[in-house]
Amino acid sequence: MSSVPEGDLARRAASGDQEAFAEIVRLHQQAVFNVAYRYFGNVKDAEDAAQDAFVRAYQFFDRFDVNRPLAPWLKRITVNVCLNIINADKPTASLDDDLPPPKDPKPGPEAQTATRQRERRMRAEIVGLPPRYRAVIELRHFQELSYTEIASALKRSQSDIKSDLFRARKLLAERLIDLKHETSD
């Protein structure tokens, strides 16, 4: 996509170059949007949150170590922005009726419908979790951070993070079992 190394882009953006920042947005908007989409489950709120996340990233760019990769940093900011939106009691919509198409669609129409149903159910379960649980599930399972990294990203203690994460998984497991009973009845 771009021949400019990411470090150079980051350095230029850090010195206030808006063109460089625009390029960073173009490169990372997909990933940032998906973090927010997993959190809210609807395009409108996810797009708003993605925008907020980039504006925040721009304002705090001097705190970013330009020698490190941008994506993890941007995605961590997005999780915090999503949490802030929820904590500010901004009204958010529910899960989309029609999920947007996957970025890399797999071939085969039949397999697709079945997978889409499973995906939809899983998204609904994530969106149905309490905000804090959503954040830890996102950071552990989708961004693959360690407990320590999650704790520092959310500015909470590691034992809090572990207890939230384990409870979130327990909740998800219970709901998925319920669903299995419903579908087999």
Added chain:
Amino acid sequence: MKHLTDNTLNEYLDHTSDERSRKSVKDHLNGCDACQTKLEELGKIFAELQIVPEVALKHDLTPGIMTRLNLETPVRIWTRTFAAQAGVASGVLYWLASQLIPFVKIPQVSLSKAVFELQSWFAQLLTIQVSLPTWQIPDIASLLPKFNYQAPTINLPFSTVHVISLTVTVIFLWVVANFILLRSRPQVQR
């Protein structure tokens, strides 16, 4: 036999436990169906979360974000250059003022006299008589207080050349300052 706790199972799946405890968890799992089942149930969540794919973004968010950046990012006026300029400007102003002040002669104004004049002016206001049938506009000028006001004077031997060159300098500085302000956009804060 003590079963494995939820914490232990979670940490085992997260690969955060050290080699020794992993070994003891494995040993327990080999001999305990209950814990093995629990682990598998928990493992399913990991697998189910894996199937959630990245979705495609419908449209480019860049234009909207760039517009918001310019609207919402607080402008940092107090840059180092600006501080230096302000410092020089206030220094020059201070010097100019200290040069001019000794020449300014402030006339003596008697406060009690001014108060007395104000009082009598109010008294006059109270005595305005309005005769309705033949309406007359009261003579306002005569009602205004009569201050013996003297403007401060500068005892400098200003010549026409002085005044003209001063005016030209001010205009020149104004144009230059505006040019600088318009050319360099204020830097945005990050």
